[in-house]
Amino acid sequence: RREVEGHGATSRGDVMLVSFDLSSRTRSCIIILIASVFVCILSFQGRGNAGWGTERLGAPVTSRCGRVSTPGLRRCPNLPFRRTMDRLRRDVKVNSAAEINAITEKSLEALKANAPESMGSMMSILEEFMHEYAHTNILAETPAAKYAEVMGQSMQVMGQALSQPHKFEILHRAIRQPFDYYRWGVDFFRPLIEQDTSMLYGVSNLEKVVNYIEKGDNVVILSNHQTEVDPQAIEILLEDQGCDLASELIFVAGHKVTTDPLAIPFSLGQNLLCIHSKKYIEKPPEKKAEKQAHNTRTMKKMQELLEEGSAFLWVAPSGGRDRPDPESREFVVAPFDERSVQMFKLMANKANRNSGKDTHFFPMAMLTHELVPPPDGVQAQVGEKRSAKRGAAMIWFGEEVKDERVEGVADRQRHAIFYENVMKQVLEKYDELAKERKNQLEKLKVEAS
Incomplete structure (x- = not known):
């Protein structure tokens, strides 16, 4: 000692x-x-x-x-x-x-x-x-x-x-005792979020999410992703909204947040389904088969959760964080992987057939890049530099997107329509958030001068 x-x-x-x-x-x-x-x-x-x-x-x-x-x-x-x-x-x-x-x-x-x-x-x-x-x-x-x-x-x-880095299971449940990693992570990042300029929109849609979960249905949030702090940003804004559902969210998480020693403590406080992102699955090539097998086990566990019901999942179908445009330096929403979106729909349909549990899909737009901005480039290794900026966190719960069968419309076309509806909402809502943030910053400049 x-x-x-x-x-x-x-x-x-x-x-x-x-x-x-x-x-x-x-x-x-x-x-x-x-x-x-x-x-x-x-x-x-x-x-x-x-x-x-x-x-x-x-x-x-x-x-x-x-x-x-x-x-x-x-x-x-x-x-x-x-x-x-x-x-x-x-x-x-x-x-x-x-x-x-x-x-x-x-x-x-x-x-x-x-x-x-x-x-x-x-x-x-x-x-x-x-x-x-x-x-x-x-x-x-x-x-x-x-x-x-x-x-x-x-x-x-x-x-x-x-x-002593923690080894994560395929499904990791937040550690709340004897030390509450969830509460510590929220308290740690709360000072980064400006209370006056941070906003949560689409509260009526959030109400629908709560009702679905309480009824025993599943909810999958299809969201863009901008910073490592996104889970805590969601949780802080939901808590400030008076919603206690934040701690029940299960984040589909890539390998970085479970292997980077500086990210691990915060990941311990989250519910995680651990996967390898498609962006990095071939890096290095000799690990590809092992990573694919891991992802298969993760999908099986996710299927079990959907069949049990009341699963509240958050996933970024882009496979990673948004990055700024090289010329304008403004952040743009990375396109969602259409096959990933379709995979979640197929799993939802299977869960309904096997257990009768319905799954509902809600788009989410997030503007959080000011807090802990990602590096410009995409890198597979852990150990990236981090900054702790203070800024706004803006989140929008979009309208539910339903996958309804229409007579005369082929399955492939129906899947494409579903994907387009999801992307349309995320892009439109993100643009509105970006405009609102721009107006806030311009107003602050005027007040400062």
Whole structure:
């Protein structure tokens, strides 16, 4: 057991615990600030409750899963201690920033002291990521105490991932005990998401999803994919919407999130069906047969889930993350693999024949690339550089796409129509999200100037 000077980081075997203490000045400032804000809140007046947009941007909705906004807060009246409050806020921000940076440095020192030498390259990537993550938390005004708590947990689970990487089963269920990896992952990435500009649309369609799952039917979300943080972004927006279905999602996940030591801790908190993406199945060529056999076992497990019912699956039929256009540098939705979409439909039909369980397909459009942007190129190996930007997360639940038999229409044509309807919704909704985000950024520029 070894004590790391300054912040009591202890190492016992492969488990590392890190704890932090706030300065007395920060504690005093926080106490005074909380008391002042409490007095201020007593004089606020509330606005009426309003729902979030559903069918179009800005449209109100009343839904069991719809968000009920908290009463709006008006500007604090001109109380005698107003200037004191402003000064205290500035002091707390400056002091919190210094403490967050200090916590980050001490945490990384403790982690590097215990990490295997073979993980040197991963440590360099993690170090760069965590410095940017600290800056993001400063921008998000994360309290130093909360940051210390999350960092203490993070150094423990990341240290374990670097020294003893977890081996994932074909179907991995989120680990919630004795340590809750799901809640830790959500708390870790929440500061990256701007609350004021992040939005969840199509709430009426989300209500349909909830009803189907509760009835015992299956739901498959066909979505574009932009960042490693997509699962947490979905979960955070659903939780903020008042929907507790987020933790039941099963993500069809490629090999990177289950083999990259820096991604593994976050993957432990998700329900995953582990596959090898078609993009990488021939890299290296000698592993192709092994990967195909693995995917066959995964499809069999997925079939079992569909026949059991109440399966809530999320899949990116493109086989990977969207990338920016080389010329415009704007992100574009990667085309879905039509054969993959058809495969899910065939599995759904088989489940219905075998067990009577219906499966419903919903398109989803996601704009999340600002948070942890992917590299420009597509690479098969693990260990890519990561950044931790703060930005908007926008998600749209589209209308259900049904596969209905029409007299005189051949199966091949019917499959093509289904695929086109899915792609049409995703592309149209993504374009609307991109326009909305562009308008937000332009408005922020005007306000800043």
